[in-house]
Every structure is written in C-alpha cells, then in structure tokens.
Amino acid sequence: MTTTLLVRQDDLRSTRLRAGDDPPLAAGQVRVGLDRLALTANNITYAAFGAAMDYWRFFPAGEDGWGIVPTWGFGTVVQSLHPGVAVGERLYGYWPLAGSAVLQPDRLAPQGWRDAAPHRAALHAVYNQYLRCTADPFYTPASEELQALLRPLYTTSWLIDDFLADNGWFGAQRVLLSSASSKTAYGTAHLLAQRTGIEVVGLTSPAHVAFCTSLGCYGRVLPYTALAELPAGEPCVYVDFAGNAALRRAVHEHFGDALRYSCSVGDTHVTELGGAGGLAGPRPVLFFAPAQAKKRQADWGGAVLQERLLASWQAFLATLSTATPPWLMPQTVRGAAAAQGAFERLRDGAIEPRTGLLVDLR
Structure with missing residues (x-):
C-alpha cells in the first residue's frame, strides 16, 4: 500500500491523499521506499511552475487536474526486478511526495543510474539521476537531513x-x-x-x-x-x-x-x-x-564542476555546524496526514524559517 499526496494543478490550496495497492513491477523495474523527503519553498516553486516547466510530468498523477509535487530526498530499494540494483540500496534523488516510487534503472554506473521510464525521456536529465549513497562523495549518514x-x-x-x-x-x-x-x-x-x-x-x-x-x-x-x-x-x-x-x-x-x-x-x-x-x-x-550547470560543464568539464561544487558544499556544511544560533533545525513529520498538513502549512508560509521539514508518508 502506497499513499500519495495530490495537489490541484490550478489551485495549490486543494490537496488530498490517495492510498492504493502497490502496482506490480515489470521486468527491469525497482520499488523504492521513501523515508526522508524534504519540504521546502522549492516544492512550492515546483507546484507553481508545474505546467510551465513540466514539473507535473515527472510523476503523473493519472487524474485530470491533479498533480504530484516532486521533492528531493532519500529512499531504500525494497523490491527489485533489475539484476544491477540490489534490495537495500540507499539512494538520493528526485521523488514524488509519496510513500514509494517505481523506477526503471538504466545506464548503471558505480555512482548511480538514471530512470529510463518512457514518460521522463524528454525531461531534463538532472532530475532523472539517482545516486548510490555508498559512492556519492556528497553523502555522509550524519548529514542526510541537511542534504535532503x-x-x-x-x-x-x-x-x-x-x-x-x-x-x-x-x-x-x-x-x-x-x-x-x-x-x-x-x-x-x-x-x-x-x-x-x-x-x-x-x-x-x-x-x-x-x-x-x-x-x-x-x-x-x-x-x-x-x-x-x-x-x-x-x-x-x-x-x-x-x-x-x-x-x-x-x-x-x-x-x-x-x-x-x-x-x-x-x-x-x-x-x-x-x-x-x-x-x-x-x-x-x-x-x-x-x-548554468550545462555551461560550466562545457567550460570546465564535469569532474571539475563537481569538485568545485563539492568543496563549496562541504564548506557550507561546516558553516552550518558551527552557527550560533543554528541556521536550520531539521524536523521529521511522519504519516501521510501529518505530511499533508506540513505541506499546507509550508504553502501558507506558516513554517518558521529555522525549521527544516522532512516527511515520511509511509
């Protein structure tokens, strides 16, 4: 059973939860249980620009007028019909606001892979990449909340x-x-x-x-x-x-x-x-x-771009770890109804800026 948060594409004030049985996997697919999803103003931007910039297309709701807001965070593979992806793998990437997601891994590498679902083929590649935490230089277990x-x-x-x-x-x-x-x-x-x-x-x-x-x-x-x-x-x-x-x-x-x-x-x-x-x-x-990322990849090469971004990220984490008062205090909200309420408070500007919301809809 998976619960998904649905949002009216033309009225972000209208939300509802949809619960349903997990769809069976096809050969080559994996199911990922999602347990650490970020809720930030970024999600409101995704919803506000959902039609203009194709954000609604990443995880189609299958219901006219309704959309699934994408978010960033972490999940663990709970079922796999792909020989190159093992149950138990921890992944970072772009997910639906839901309890689980079905993906179709392709172009596998030690660092990660992309989702090759046909409906995502024409969408920007940066959102289709999933990183294996064991090989991600940005990742540490202790910084999962801040990374999400x-x-x-x-x-x-x-x-x-x-x-x-x-x-x-x-x-x-x-x-x-x-x-x-x-x-x-x-x-x-x-x-x-x-x-x-x-x-x-x-x-x-x-x-x-x-x-x-x-x-x-x-x-x-x-x-x-x-x-x-x-x-x-x-x-x-x-x-x-x-x-x-x-x-x-x-x-x-x-x-x-x-x-x-x-x-x-x-x-x-x-x-x-x-x-x-x-x-x-x-x-x-x-x-x-x-x-701009594409331009810098052409200017510097992908490796140099990642090295510069990683060094800056690590310096930013160091700033956050020593800041007094803290810039950000992560708070995890568990359960679908609580996650729906958290999204609505965020949409309405009712979240204190020092609070960092993470949700688990399972």
Whole structure:
C-alpha cells in the first residue's frame, strides 16, 4: 500500500491523499521506499511552475487536474526486478511526495543510474539521476537531513552566484535577494558575501528580519516596506525568490534603469504571483539552474564542476555546524496526514524559517 499526496494543478490550496495497492513491477523495474523527503519553498516553486516547466510530468498523477509535487530526498530499494540494483540500496534523488516510487534503472554506473521510464525521456536529465549513497562523495549518514533539505537548493545558490560573477554582476555592486529567509536565498547570500565589492541586501517580511540578520551573511536586511531606503540611482541586481508580483513591480519602479538585471528563481509567495510585463528597467527572466550547470560543464568539464561544487558544499556544511544560533533545525513529520498538513502549512508560509521539514508518508 502506497499513499500519495495530490495537489490541484490550478489551485495549490486543494490537496488530498490517495492510498492504493502497490502496482506490480515489470521486468527491469525497482520499488523504492521513501523515508526522508524534504519540504521546502522549492516544492512550492515546483507546484507553481508545474505546467510551465513540466514539473507535473515527472510523476503523473493519472487524474485530470491533479498533480504530484516532486521533492528531493532519500529512499531504500525494497523490491527489485533489475539484476544491477540490489534490495537495500540507499539512494538520493528526485521523488514524488509519496510513500514509494517505481523506477526503471538504466545506464548503471558505480555512482548511480538514471530512470529510463518512457514518460521522463524528454525531461531534463538532472532530475532523472539517482545516486548510490555508498559512492556519492556528497553523502555522509550524519548529514542526510541537511542534504535532503539543502543540497538541491544550495546547488541552485552556487549556480546563481557563479552566473552573476560570470556576467560581471551586470555592472552592479549591490545584489538584492527577496524572500531572504528562504534556504536558497540565504545559501546565495552566504556565497555572495564572500565576493569582494558586492553588497548583499536581503528583503524579507518584518517577522523574519531578525532571523535573516542573525545569519550574518547579509550586509543589510530590510523589510519589504523599507525598499525606498535603498538609493534608487545606484546600479543593482534583483534576484527574486518570492515571486510576489507587487514587490517585483515596486523594485522595478524604484530602480528603473539602474536595475541592471532581474531574474526569478522561486515563488515562495504563492498567493501573490503575477506576470512580469510592462515593468520599468530590464525585462525579468527566469533563472534555470541546469542551464548554468550545462555551461560550466562545457567550460570546465564535469569532474571539475563537481569538485568545485563539492568543496563549496562541504564548506557550507561546516558553516552550518558551527552557527550560533543554528541556521536550520531539521524536523521529521511522519504519516501521510501529518505530511499533508506540513505541506499546507509550508504553502501558507506558516513554517518558521529555522525549521527544516522532512516527511515520511509511509
């Protein structure tokens, strides 16, 4: 029996649980029991962009209008009809918000393999890879919670930082990050703070100003209502993790042509999404992390890219392990109904920023 969390594709406020018998495996398939799945603002972004960026297609719900939100985390192979994948293997990868998943391993290597399910063939390869924990240099048993919560987000942070540096900061010396309390935003701020000559400004709700300030990675933290305190004529870059249409318009109107670049990364303000047309200054673009990863793989080669990302990841974990107060406190929610409630609280912005939610729907 597997329980899956379903979300209305056109109304993220509507969720339900679906329980059903495990489907029988075909030759070459494996069943993975999922026990450590991350719930972060990233999941809300996947749902908000589900149709536009094909996120609903990874794990089809099989019911019109309903979708299964993908997430990152860990599972263990509980049944295998593939000779190259053993029962008991621990895997890291991209999963449905469910108690288990059926995959079709292909292109097996000591480090991992890809899911060759036909419906995923045209989707971006980065989401189809599953890593064997025994051969994953990023993995340690003690850091599973942080890896589930932060690894894909920090990878995006690292690629944003690299992209901005690769483009000479678009001639600016100030970078504004909205939703500054979100994990991808403060991962980005942590990296930007190490750059010479770049001021990092975090924009957040009044309730989260103290949290963001406590991290120590922002040069300045402002509530959204204090945007006018920033000098309008000085060049800056806007990295939008909130997706709040009114805030985006306010930023563009305040800075105008002094805003040298504007990109959207996430949608934590899911109730305040909107278009980006008719704005002053540059046209906002969507930052797609795999595109920068592909560029750097071509520039440096895959091995060098992974070495640089691994070194940065390990340094970030070291920062987290010594931070006082802690930046992130993992909390595991067990049971399908509790996981549904956790997703709804996350969607509604009711999770404290220092809390890192992990769910087990089994």
